[in-house]
Amino acid sequence: MISIITPVYNSEKYLKKSIVSVQAQTHTDWEHILVDDCSSDDSEALIKSFQEKDNRIKYHRLDKNSGAGIARNKAIEMAQGDYVAFLDSDDQWYPEKLEKQLNFMQENGYHFSFTDYDMVDEAGKKLAKYVKCKPVVTYKSALYKNPIGCLTVIYDVNFYGKQYMPSIRKRQDYALWLHLLKKTDGYGLNECLASYRSGNESISANKLDLVKYEWKIYREIEGLSWFKSAFYLLSAVVLKLKSYF
Template identity: 50%
Template sequence: MNELISIITPTYNCGKFIAETIESVIDQTYVNWEMIIVDDCSTDNTKEIVESYALRDNRVKYHLLHKNAGAALARTKAMDIASGSYIAFLDSDDIWPKDKLHRQLSFMKQNNYLFTCTAYEQINEQGVALNKVIKTKYKTDYNGVLLSCPVGNSTVMYDVRKLGKFIVPDIRKRNDDALWLQILKKEKYIYGMTDVLMKYRIRNNSISSNKIDLVKYHWYLYRKIEKLSIVRSAAHICYWGIIKTLRIK
């Protein structure tokens, strides 16, 4: 088990957290990886932090976009640069346990799975556990992701040799969901590990923190990108709203 894993990390003004994210990759027990960090023109000290790691470890690779273009284009650029047999995704404020890559790659190989995710736990901005674990499902198909998307972005890994590379749909929010839907048009299921293999940081100013604002992005995803009917799109948004309300309660 020595395949190169390309880790895709778009970033923007994440200097407060990105060092901890990079450290969690460097500490991995699986060592054959490359971490491709694409900076969407940060205005803080993100560039200096990432470049300091890149100088110390040539597996960390920094790429700066020419202009601010959004996470979707940054993620697509990183995937385009990637040269690994597998692609894994890690947002620039999330954290992996040290055996994440080894355990997930073993899970994929043992079961001949091409597209997988894992359970994860939530932490606050200071990295303190919120005692909430987001479970995943054994397997989820296209319709399952449309309805509730039980997939944490920083838990996903897929076999790029078998499934190829993708262009992330250019939508400001929910572009990760849109990417999973693209992949599920080629691979029937995303398989979930019950292992908790990621810490997801809840940030007060997160782009995904405003649930009401997310409705219009779901509508755009369903209607403009996935070309669903008005009735089906409205039904999916209602279902999504109910699921989110129940989770909050």
Template identity: 50%
Template sequence: MNNLVSIITPNYNSEKFISETINSVLNQTYKNWEMIIVDDVSTDKSIDIITFFCKQDSRIQLHQLSDNSGAAIARNKAISLAKGTFIAFLDSDDLWLPKKLEFQLDFMLKNNYSLSYTSYEIINEEGNSTNKTIKCKDKLDYNRMLYSNEIGCLTAMYNKDVLGKIFMPKIRKRQDYGLWLKVLKSEKYAFGLATVLAQYRDRSQSISNNKVEMLKWNWNLYKNVENLSYFRATYYTLCNVINKLLK
């Protein structure tokens, strides 16, 4: 496999985690990648840390936004700069296991899949296991995804040569969910690789831990990005709540 993978990483004040995130990419068994880090006007020392890694390895690139604009703008900037055949996503506090790219690329190429995702495990803010694993579904279509976002952003990868460069909707939160829905409007399915290949860091201050905010942003996505009716937007928002409670 000689396909270049472009890794999309937005950064904002992640000095506590960014070294570990970058090292998880450096430790990949698959070596043909570029890591495009777009900083959203950080005020901590994360820029210094990223710059150090850029000097050590030319595959790591740092680009800085002039205004604090949110993760969607940062990710879309990175996508616009990407040169790879495949686009993958890794936030600045999450981690990949060493064979993530190797296994997932093989899975996609052998089966001719355009969008894939994997299972992942949850770690706490200190990086310790929580003994919780999110097992991915075998496959997902647009209608199934409306009920709940079943694709962990840190596990997702799409084939740019097949789909073109697909960008995230310019909303402050849930933009990754919007991208998967956008892809699934043209692709019949996204496919899951059951192997655990990534670690999601559960942080107490993250949007995913603010349930009320999550509801607002989900409803906004359904109503204003997916253009669903008021009734359908409300219905799928409630379905999301139920799915979260059942997990």
């Protein structure tokens, strides 16, 4: 069974399409665990309306607003599957996502995988931007820039055990990928199997705020020297800026 991890916070606007994309999977042996980070909209009612008709859907509400990383970790704690997959509440999967990716992993003996994905705007219209994953990602190559889309990841619980995200507000998924890559390389399936909903992609104060979290990952979580941390942070910034041109 595959446990699908979804953090939820005021996601009513897009959540239905996300859940329906899971229910449409050709691989049907899954549980969808949605952890509500204290939403103030009708996300809870929406999830429970699905839960009443499909017992593969699980719901949990946190006691206080804690961020996506904590919500994901609670879902991982609840997970009972042999694999863990991630899907944010405003993103969607193509119907054969789980089937194709699971076959890709099992046929090749891979324990950590990800795929290509496309991007849609707030209205769900497909954008020209398409993100192609690397066929192989190593720990060292991932230090330069996060090359993995969270909505595409599956990891093997029987190989890794349950692995959690660090308790930081942002970039916690990247920190988890680095942790997984220390044990084995990650492998990309070059087929578009997911859609990421894009907001404002401009360079803003919010985007620059991510730099602080990236530095925190390099220095505090990975324990890299000041020089190496500065080198990889500069590399990540340069690569991100190139993607805008």
